[in-house]
Amino acid sequence: MLLIMFLRALLVLLFITILLNPCFSIGRTPSDDSSFTTKLLLSKGRCCTEEVLLKHTDLSYISEVTDMLGCSFNGQTYREGELIVKFREGVSEEDIKKLLESMNAAIINKFARLRTYLIKLPPGMDVPEGIKVFRNLKEVEYAEPNYIRRTFEGD
Amino acid sequence: MQSQTTSGGPLKGIRFIGLSVLVFLIAISFISCNEGSSSTDRSKDVRQPYGVAGRDFSEGEIIVKFRRGIPFVDMMKTHLRVNARVKKTYKHFPEIYVARLPEGMSIEDALREYLRDPDVEYAEPNYIRRPFIVPDDPLFSQQWGLNKIDAPEAWEIINDASSVVVAVIDTGVDYAHEDLSYNMWVNPEEVAGNDLDDDGNGYVDDIYGINAINGTGDPMDHHGHGTHVSGIIGATGNNGIGVTGVNWKIKIMALKFMDGSGGALSDEIECIDYIIDMKQRGENIKGVNGSFGSSQFSQAEYDAIRLLQDYGIIFVAAAGNEGSNNDSNPVYPASYDLPNIIAVAATDQDDTLADFSNYGIRSVDLGAPGVNILSTIPRNGYASSDGTSMATPHVTGAVGLLSAYLPGYDYIWIKETVLSSVDPVSLLSGRVLSGGRLNAFNALSSPGRPVRPTGLSASSGTQAVVNLSWIDNSQIEDGFRIERKTSSTPFIPIGDPLSANTVSYTDSDVEELVEYTYRVYAFNGNGNSPYSNESKVRTPLNAPSGLTAIPVSPSVISLSWTDNSSIEGGFRIERKKGTDPYATVATVSSNITSYADTGLSSSTTYYYRVRACKGISVSAYSNEAFATTPASGGGGGCSVGGKGAKRGGAILYLLIPLIPVLIKWIERSIRKEAL
Secondary structure (H helix, E strand, C coil), rough: HHHHHHHHHHHHHHHHHHHCCCCCEEEECCCCCCCEECCCCCCCHHHHHHHEEEEECCCHHHHHHHHHHHCCCCCCCCEEEEEEEEECCCCCCHHHHHHHHHHEEEEEEEEHHEEEEEEEECCCHHHHHHHHHCCCCCCCCEEEEEEEEEEECCC | CCCCCCCCCCCHHHCCCCCCCHHHHHHHHCHHHHCCCCHHHHHCCCCCCCCCCCCCCEEEEEEEECCCCHHHHHHHHHHHHCCCCEECCCCCCCEEEECCCCCEEHHHHHHHHHHCCCCEEEEEEECCCCCCCCCCCCCCCHCCCHHHHCCHHHHHCCCCCEEEEEEEECCCCCCCCCCHEEEHCCCCCCCCCCCCCCCCCCCCCCEEEEECCCCEEEHHHHHHHHHHHHHHHHHCCCCCCCCCCCCCCEEEEEEECECCCCEEHHHHHHHHHHCCCCCCCCCCCEEEEEEEEECCCCHHHHHHHHHHHCCCCCEECCCCCCCECCCCCCECCCHHHHHHCEEEEEEECCECEEECEEECCCCEEEEEEECCCEEECCEEEEEEECHHHHHHHHHHHHHHHHHHCHHHHHHHHHHHHHHHHCEEEEEHHCCEECCEEEEHHHHHCCEEEEEECCEEEECCCCCCCEEEECCCCCCCCCCCCEEEEECCCCEEEEEEECCCCCCEECCCCCCCEEEEEEEEEEECCCCCCCCEEEEEEEECCCCCCCEEEEEEEEEEEEEEEECCCCCCEEEEEEEEECCCEEEEEEEEECCCCCEECCCCCCCCCEEEEEHHHHHHCCCCCCCCEEEECCCCCCCCCHHHHHHHHHHHHHHHHCCHHHHHHHHHHHHHHHHHCCC
């Protein structure tokens, strides 16, 4: 029951926010159990939005949450401007760095035990284009979007 | 309440039959009617000892039940023969005895001895029942899921898995929660709060795990999902606070890659990278909880979970909440075909698949409670939630308990134990590979059995022979056993046990026009898997074969065939000419294997086929045979003579079909003589 109420409140909020089309907003609705359903929509960097839903009695919590938020992805299947790339065995990190530099791309993160890198695409290059470019490189075993995984709570 | 007899028997099905016989007998002893023959018939089929593999029975004692109406003297003679002493009798169950065995006789031998006697209906170990352990956590009574998976019975065996680490890759964990802090994994090489990367792994103060989103050592949960999941695995049990987890004590490693309700794969992979680093450093990580997913296949994610497999770590993955079939619409990571993944669907209090839960007979392994699940949320809170996200940590928790109880088991054995010990649920049988819902007690009390086979299919062709095929889902089976039933006989094993990795069988020992139902199970030294699906087939009437057509005159073709059926009522002969459709020309009675088709046109090609029939049932057709009648000879002048000749000829021709019969008769007499 609580969950349904919560979801309903959420839907209403979502509708309102869509109507108002804000780039940055914090909404709050009291729910029947004296706690609050809180929805944050905030915008950072290249106008990607993060949506956080909270049900809590303590509103000071919100500020903590806003601090924790990274630039993220609402309704997207992958993160813009990034690729996960695995290089072939024998390709040194030096080679990789040189290669990326020449393309105006960069390493964001490296997963040493998997020979896999998170790559920042050059400005102006979108993910489908990036995939094409990287898959054509002889040094690359595979390149794929940085997909989003979601929790399986509620329905 | 406990739904199973205790401890692992070698033959679970038999145990179940034994239990139902007991229940049935108790029932009839109250109703006092004169049946019991039906139940005794059933137990006759399975007269071998069972239930002796477990530990929980009194040494040197067994319980024996004699059939109804056996004279007291005969019952005493049986005890004497075994050299056992009667330890206890019951006023209202006069056929039941507790027998004290002679010194040195094993329970197994005694059971075998008693079961040899036809007067004995059943004999079983004197099992020990114990009170279930109920923890003092105040909210425990609301945790229906733990009772459902028989956690209280499991805790009687083990409730402390503090030797085991499970990693929760999620939205983080509120590691300061009153009901979780005690069960958090703590990085032994890191000094808290000194702003240094003491262990040199790239993270400063990673005491409980990491936050892969911002690359820090602080996996605090600001969303709630990961804290909820963690409480299901291991909220501290019996501490007088809040809820309890499947494990009262365990070590939870907190790995944060999602905020809001989603997270990027790159961050998830960073978490797995961290797990492998910690495993290499000697942490006893046995399981990973993945209550997340989406529809895109990722090679990098696959590789990462594949690497976990190399380190013997099980990845328990949520099947997803779309209410769809993962076999056709995969959800990753649950749907990767990797042996260290366990994919989990959500069930409710009635063991029904939750309407939101994904399923898949090939790609989803088992069900676990996932509706209205009470657990921990951040800031010392408790709340109920729904989802395959909630079902998954029940299984991860069971993996933790099992790993602590059976440290010698590798990930394959742990996984197969979880899948083979489910409570079979008919509603799940066609929906998940194991066909059931998690049962932690069954897993602990009879571990090491193989996963059940699935996809059993029985089929027949034109002859009464049944071809069976199935999918082998186990890597630890010693073999398979097939059981068959008809409307008049219960399931009984057929043939010899089949060797490991067998996936097909031909049952030739069948009768025509009978409906058979088959099921198959895998077995090994630890016991049997649950049964596969059941597959029904109705055997056909055996089709005749070897049809030949010989023209014997311009108007007669002689047919003969082989009768393959032993129950046919007759044969139906069909004929066609050119492109005409086939039409029945005659029906002959049973065991007739020839026919002379007369009144044909000359110089014409006729096609024939034959089928057996019985009542409204017909067999498949025989082969097709054809023959061309010769041209009619002679001119008009000798019509009378011709006619006469024809008539004489026709009589001769009518004898021709008897030739094969004659040959057969001769053959038979020769054979008889040879004997």
